Amino acid sequence: MKTNSEYDAIIIGAGPAGCSAAAVLAEKGRKALVLEREVFPRYRVGESLIPFTFQPLERIGMISKMRASHFTKKYSVTFVQPNGRASEPFYFHTRYDRDTVAQTWQVLRSEFDTMLRDNAVEKGAEVAEGVSVKELVREGDAVVGVRGEKRGGEPFEVRAPITLDCSGKEAFASNRLGWRVGDPYLNKVAVWTYYEGAKREPGIDEGGTTVAFVPEKGWFWYIPQHGDRVSVGVVAEGKYLTRDGVRDPKAIFEREIERNAWIADHLACGRQVGEHYLTSEYSRHSRYGAAPGLLLVGDAFAFLDPVFSSGVMLALKSGVMAGDYVHEGLAQGDLSPSRFAAYGAELREGIENMRKLVYAFYDPGFSFRDLVKKYPELGGEITDCLSGDVNRDYSQLWEKIREFAPLPDDLPYGVPLEPEGHLIAEAEAQEAEAR
Numbered sequence: 001m002k003t004n005s006e007y008d009a010i011i012i013g014a015g016p017a018g019c020s021a022a023a024v025l026a027e028k029g030r031k032a033l034v035l036e037r038e039v040f041p042r043y044r045v046g047e048s049l050i051p052f053t054f055q056p057l058e059r060i061g062m063i064s065k066m067r068a069s070h071f072t073k074k075y076s077v078t079f080v081q082p083n084g085r086a087s088e089p090f091y092f093h094t095r096y097d098r099d100t101v102a103q104t105w106q107v108l109r110s111e112f113d114t115m116l117r118d119n120a121v122e123k124g125a126e127v128a129e130g131v132s133v134k135e136l137v138r139e140g141d142a143v144v145g146v147r148g149e150k151r152g153g154e155p156f157e158v159r160a161p162i163t164l165d166c167s168g169k170e171a172f173a174s175n176r177l178g179w180r181v182g183d184p185y186l187n188k189v190a191v192w193t194y195y196e197g198a199k200r201e202p203g204i205d206e207g208g209t210t211v212a213f214v215p216e217k218g219w220f221w222y223i224p225q226h227g228d229r230v231s232v233g234v235v236a237e238g239k240y241l242t243r244d245g246v247r248d249p250k251a252i253f254e255r256e257i258e259r260n261a262w263i264a265d266h267l268a269c270g271r272q273v274g275e276h277y278l279t280s281e282y283s284r285h286s287r288y289g290a291a292p293g294l295l296l297v298g299d300a301f302a303f304l305d306p307v308f309s310s311g312v313m314l315a316l317k318s319g320v321m322a323g324d325y326v327h328e329g330l331a332q333g334d335l336s337p338s339r340f341a342a343y344g345a346e347l348r349e350g351i352e353n354m355r356k357l358v359y360a361f362y363d364p365g366f367s368f369r370d371l372v373k374k375y376p377e378l379g380g381e382i383t384d385c386l387s388g389d390v391n392r393d394y395s396q397l398w399e400k401i402r403e404f405a406p407l408p409d410d411l412p413y414g415v416p417l418e419p420e421g422h423l424i425a426e427a428e429a430q431e432a433e434a435r
């Protein structure tokens with residue numbers, strides 16, 4: 001890692017957002033430095049891809065590598081009632097080309113993210129692992145680089161005209177600058193683990209994702225992976241999962257298995273392996289998406305409840321878009337926040353569409369079955385949104401869903417910080433006051 005200003009862009013985090021942005025920038029001849037706290041391969045949750053990961057993966061040259069990989073092929077999503085009754089699978093090929101977009105993958109993130117990292121490096125990006133970013137370096141109101149620590153505690157400082165915050169759930173910039181805003185309703189807890197030898201469906205349904213309901217709008221994910229492994233998790237309100245004072249993740253998980261007959265049946269022949277993981281504090285977004293010298297990408301921009309597996313798609317898509325916008329800004333010698341207004345608006349439109357469907361999903365008055373029974377013509381649009389085709393006009397769909405459940409208004413997040421810079425200082429002052 002060079003310490004003087006020899007980079008065009010610094011990227012915090014080597015997840016899907018950071019690696020896709022780095023790949024695009026490097027391919028265009030830009031000097032991109034990715035700083036990653038962990039050493040790969042590293043564990044991550046978020047293993048089920050959706051069809052619209054295809055376009056960003058294709059753009060960064062990953063499709064042939066995915067096809068050559070051992071990742072399980074995914075063609076559909078199925079919903080299962082607590083009594084074990086399964087819907088017909090929603091096959092993506094009813095709406096998209098079977099040989100490209102409609103076939104996606106269930107991945108192991110330690111392997112997938114390492115492939116993304118290697119891909120970025122092949123294109124010329126520099127990736128430094130075991131390096132923690134601790135602070136944004138500022139001159140006046142502009143971010144001009146970052147400071148941090150290498151493994152063993154050695155400090156470093158590195159500078160570039162723009163820093164991309166791709167730090168994921170940690171949301172490095174928005175947390176530090178006081179821009180983070182939660183979503184009071186989508187505030188769930190997830191507990192998950194892995195099984196080997198659990199039951200799999202036959203044929204092309206083997207790699208499908210199953211969403212299996214438990215009471216009070218909680219749900220299991222069941223994600224069949226390669227190596228006879230299945231990722232299984234339960235998501236619900238914290239007060240439901242911890243009822244009667246049960247707090248141990250393993251005890252929470254095991255109690256819920258019994259509340260869905262399909263999950264109980266599929267896990268009965270399997271063997272649980274590894275830890276039981278728990279996370280809470282869910283959907284959130286950043287009030288600002290860009291500031292002088294700073295751009296937010298992937299989960300660092302916004303994180304949406306994972307029920308429809310949209311996270312990696314949004315991270316890859318925003319990473320590719322960020323790479324293009326930054327390259328263009330560098331070419332024109334103008335990286336002012338307003339250049340990223342359309343970037344933020346497009347991402348926000350997509351996330352808000354998905355967020356409406358997530359709100360409906362959790363509403364006690366809503367079910368996909370009832371909606372499609374009343375309006376069979378809407379089945380296609382639902383499959384489209386679930387596939388990740390999120391930048392479209394779904395106003396007809398929302399109008400009909402509103403007959404069953406209230407939907408939220410769009411939120412004004414991810415906008416550029418204007419006038420340039422002032423609010424960085426303001427936000428920090430507010431944060432200091434709160435401390």
Ligand SMILES: Cc1cc2nc3c(=O)[nH]c(=O)nc-3n(C[C@H](O)[C@H](O)[C@H](O)COP(=O)(O)OP(=O)(O)OC[C@H]3O[C@@H](n4cnc5c(N)ncnc54)[C@H](O)[C@@H]3O)c2cc1C
Pocket residue numbers: 012013014015016017018035036037038044045046047048049050131132133134166167168169170172190233279297298299300306309310311312313315
């Ligand atoms: C319970 C749960 C289930 C999910 N299931 C799915 C799913 O099935 N499908 C799906 O698509 N998505 C899913 N997601 C979402 C998915 O995990 C994320 O959306 C996705 O990983 C975001 O990618 P990213 O690149 O923005 O961030 P990440 O993948 O989190 O990568 C960020 C990287 O930044 C590094 N980093 C952080 N801070 C620093 C720092 N200060 N210095 C240096 N490096 C740093 C981290 O080590 C990490 O490697 C799920 C999420 C949860 C919580």
